[in-house]
Amino acid sequence: MENTKRAYVYKGFERFWHWTQSFLIMFLALTGFEIHSSYTLFGFDSAVDLHNKAAWAFIVLIIFAIFWHITTGEWKQYLPTTKNLRAQLEYYITGIFRNAPHPTKKTVLSKLNPLQRLVYLGLKILIIPVMVVSGLLFMFYRYPQSGMIKSSNIESLEIIALLHTLGAFLLIAFLVVHLYLITTGHTVTSNLKAMITGWEELEDEAEAEVKEELV
Amino acid sequence: MQNFRTIITFLLAVIAPLIIITVVLREANTDNSKLESLREEYSAILQPGVDHGKHEILQQEFTNPHLITAACLSCHTERGKEVLGNAHWKWEREAFIPGKGVTYLGKKSLINNFCTGIASNEGSCNRCHIGYGWKDKSFDFTNEFNIDCLVCHDNTGTYEKAKGGAGYPVMGPDGPDFKNILANVGKPSRTNCGYCHFHGGGGNNVKHGDLEMALLTADRTIDVHMGVDGMNMQCVACHPAENHQMLGRYYGVSSSNTQRATCEQCHTAVPHTSSKLNEHTVKVACQTCHIPVYAKVNATKMSWDWSTATRRKEGLPYQELDSLGNELFTSIKGDFTWQRMVEPEYVWHNGTADHHLCMEKIDLNDLPLKINTLFGEYRDRNSKIYPTKVHRGTQPYDTENLTIIQPKLWDAEPGKGALWIDLDWEESLKRGMEYAELPYSGKHDFIPTEMFLPVNHMVSLASESLQCKDCHTRYDGRLKNLTDFYMPGRDYNAGIETFGQLLIILSLLGVIMHGSVRFITHKRKEDKVK
Numbered sequence: 001m002e003n004t005k006r007a008y009v010y011k012g013f014e015r016f017w018h019w020t021q022s023f024l025i026m027f028l029a030l031t032g033f034e035i036h037s038s039y040t041l042f043g044f045d046s047a048v049d050l051h052n053k054a055a056w057a058f059i060v061l062i063i064f065a066i067f068w069h070i071t072t073g074e075w076k077q078y079l080p081t082t083k084n085l086r087a088q089l090e091y092y093i094t095g096i097f098r099n100a101p102h103p104t105k106k107t108v109l110s111k112l113n114p115l116q117r118l119v120y121l122g123l124k125i126l127i128i129p130v131m132v133v134s135g136l137l138f139m140f141y142r143y144p145q146s147g148m149i150k151s152s153n154i155e156s157l158e159i160i161a162l163l164h165t166l167g168a169f170l171l172i173a174f175l176v177v178h179l180y181l182i183t184t185g186h187t188v189t190s191n192l193k194a195m196i197t198g199w200e201e202l203e204d205e206a207e208a209e210v211k212e213e214l215v
Numbered sequence: 216m217q218n219f220r221t222i223i224t225f226l227l228a229v230i231a232p233l234i235i236i237t238v239v240l241r242e243a244n245t246d247n248s249k250l251e252s253l254r255e256e257y258s259a260i261l262q263p264g265v266d267h268g269k270h271e272i273l274q275q276e277f278t279n280p281h282l283i284t285a286a287c288l289s290c291h292t293e294r295g296k297e298v299l300g301n302a303h304w305k306w307e308r309e310a311f312i313p314g315k316g317v318t319y320l321g322k323k324s325l326i327n328n329f330c331t332g333i334a335s336n337e338g339s340c341n342r343c344h345i346g347y348g349w350k351d352k353s354f355d356f357t358n359e360f361n362i363d364c365l366v367c368h369d370n371t372g373t374y375e376k377a378k379g380g381a382g383y384p385v386m387g388p389d390g391p392d393f394k395n396i397l398a399n400v401g402k403p404s405r406t407n408c409g410y411c412h413f414h415g416g417g418g419n420n421v422k423h424g425d426l427e428m429a430l431l432t433a434d435r436t437i438d439v440h441m442g443v444d445g446m447n448m449q450c451v452a453c454h455p456a457e458n459h460q461m462l463g464r465y466y467g468v469s470s471s472n473t474q475r476a477t478c479e480q481c482h483t484a485v486p487h488t489s490s491k492l493n494e495h496t497v498k499v500a501c502q503t504c505h506i507p508v509y510a511k512v513n514a515t516k517m518s519w520d521w522s523t524a525t526r527r528k529e530g531l532p533y534q535e536l537d538s539l540g541n542e543l544f545t546s547i548k549g550d551f552t553w554q555r556m557v558e559p560e561y562v563w564h565n566g567t568a569d570h571h572l573c574m575e576k577i578d579l580n581d582l583p584l585k586i587n588t589l590f591g592e593y594r595d596r597n598s599k600i601y602p603t604k605v606h607r608g609t610q611p612y613d614t615e616n617l618t619i620i621q622p623k624l625w626d627a628e629p630g631k632g633a634l635w636i637d638l639d640w641e642e643s644l645k646r647g648m649e650y651a652e653l654p655y656s657g658k659h660d661f662i663p664t665e666m667f668l669p670v671n672h673m674v675s676l677a678s679e680s681l682q683c684k685d686c687h688t689r690y691d692g693r694l695k696n697l698t699d700f701y702m703p704g705r706d707y708n709a710g711i712e713t714f715g716q717l718l719i720i721l722s723l724l725g726v727i728m729h730g731s732v733r734f735i736t737h738k739r740k741e742d743k744v745k
Contacts, residue, residue: 044683
């Protein structure tokens with residue numbers, strides 16, 4: 001590609017976090033829907049056991065990721081913006097078929113387009129917390145029932161379980177769309193390569209902007 | 216090199232904590248030494264400190280069973296008073312039932328779903344009473360010489376009470392060898408307890424389904440505790456007595472949740488090495504998973520239709536048997552069904568129960584009538600899921616007074632209104648209610664009734680207990696009828712399920728269509744360029 005420059009977009013931890021998270025979410029979905037009786041794979045008891053262990057691993061990962069986002073300032077990548085939001089939508093609806101250029105320039109300091117910002121922010125502050133909290137209640141709700149923690153008496157598992165199921169469906173739908181959108185980079189594989197190696201071909205013009213900003 | 220170091224750093228920083236957390240969270244093997252100590256305790260064989268064969272007072276020829284009791288009490292001076300206060304003697308207990316207040320209920324006064332009740336049938340039913348001569352209302356419950364010590368303490372297995380003898384044994388040359396029996400008295404064995412408790416309802420395993428003769432000789436697969444090839448435990452191991460007050464009481468006849476014999480008294484409330492299983496003990500009784508089936512050897516009676524009793528063939532009483540010799544019909548009792556290897560029905564139960572009494576009104580809009588009601592629900596903290604045998608029947612009721620009728624079933628001689636001799640419902644019902652001093656309009660019909668008998672015996676090997684999937688399954692699980700709570704693997708919300716599945720399908724369709732259009736338009740452009 002002309003007028004491009006290789007840039008180190010995704011740092012080591014970021015890539016590790018992303019791939020571990022993707023593996024854990026898929027594994028949690030696989031075991032979770034078995035517990036939900038959608039199919040039989042590991043066996044119910046093994047599925048419960050694996051689901052719980054993966055859940056704890058995920059929680060640990062989330063704690064590290066939060067730490068990383070705060071200390072590196074990367075959390076700013078998710079600040080929502082309406083700038084180019086419409087253009088980005090139009091790109092996916094029509095522009096992409098005409099081979100039009102991406103309306104948002106990807107830079108190291110602004111890796112996400114406005115749609116991604118909104119969706120990923122939603123994942124981070126809504127879906128994942130709901131899944132984690134409902135998951136923890138799912139694991140521990142029997143303990144207050146046994147009378148040990150009187151102040152947090154949860155009478156029924158139903159709402160917890162239904163929220164957890166709803167979140168799981170949403171995550172799967174996200175996964176489907178997310179996997180497809182990988183192919184909408186500069187080339188069909190460029191996004192995937194970037195998330196594996198960390199390096200991506202960014203438009204030179206953008207790099208220049210970045211340099212300006214950095215100066 | 217720089218890259219390499221970064222990778223190592225990340226591995227240490229991220230993977231190491233993950234591994235540590237996983238290892239820490241791995242379920243630790245809890246100490247199961249409790250079971251070992253129990254095994255040791257129960258394998259010890261106690262030697263009696265007394266040889267009753269050497270007592271002179273026991274050497275005489277007894278002609279009257281009351282004199283045997285007198286001989287026992289001449290040494291065991293205080294035991295008679297203890298027995299006079301226990302439930303085996305009184306056949307009733309004090310209990311508080313919500314809505315009824317303090318009641319005195321037991322076999323003495325209750326109706327059941329089998330032979331209906333003892334009133335007017337004492338001569339036959341009270342063969343299983345631990346006394347001599349409770350043949351009618353005149354029986355003296357305060358006379359300790361009426362106690363039958365031998366039925367519980369004979370260790371020869373030869374002591375027998377006479378059929379229809381109201382608790383008396385046969386005396387004289389045809390009777391048991393009392394000299395031998397008295398030389399061999401001791402702690403009650405399975406044979407003693409089983410003499411009555413295996414034959415409830417009129418035959419082996421008829422009533423309970425989990426208590427029967429086979430337990431005298433069965434192996435561990437039938438009952439892990441009592442198996443002769445295992446711990447070979449006696450009934451009194453779990454039902455110990457202090458001053459003749461036995462631990463354990465039956466939900467079919469007792470209402471309050473005290474003095475129960477429990478699994479926890481040996482196994483503790485958290486007996487598993489897996490914490491996931493231990494959590495279940497908050498809501499699930501041990502019996503639920505560990506007694507997956509009952510009536511493992513001989514069939515048990517599952518239903519009893521009294522309405523067909525008195526039917527004759529060519530004017531004569533008759534009976535029909537199935538291929539295993541179980542009665543399917545007798546003219547004196549009606550129709551039965553039997554079942555072996557029965558899966559229990561499951562209920563919430565908090566240990567308390569109610570019982571339908573003869574003078575209580577029947578609600579014809581709420582049938583089948585529950586002869587006993589086990590209280591409990593998911594939201595009740597004291598409730599757990601229990602396995603039960605539900606015995607279904609039809610019983611006679613008074614169509615005017617709307618009460619259950621206690622019929623007179625048995626008598627020593629014909630012409631006194633006993634159904635089992637005279638085969639006349641009207642007369643039997645009239646005489647029964649007369650005896651019970653309850654009003655009877657003279658008009659009767661039959662209504663369906665149910666009795667709930669929690670299953671507590673015939674505990675299976677751990678390897679044969681219920682598995683997760685037996686309950687946590689979408690359709691037709693063991694707990695399919697307990698719908699007052701959400702159970703993972705069984706329950707779901709149809710709306711969320713449809714929404715979720717549609718969402719995934721639409722997402723897939725969306726990306727496939729979007730991708731196809733992209734593929735086609737790009738192809739066209741490439742062709743144009745060419």
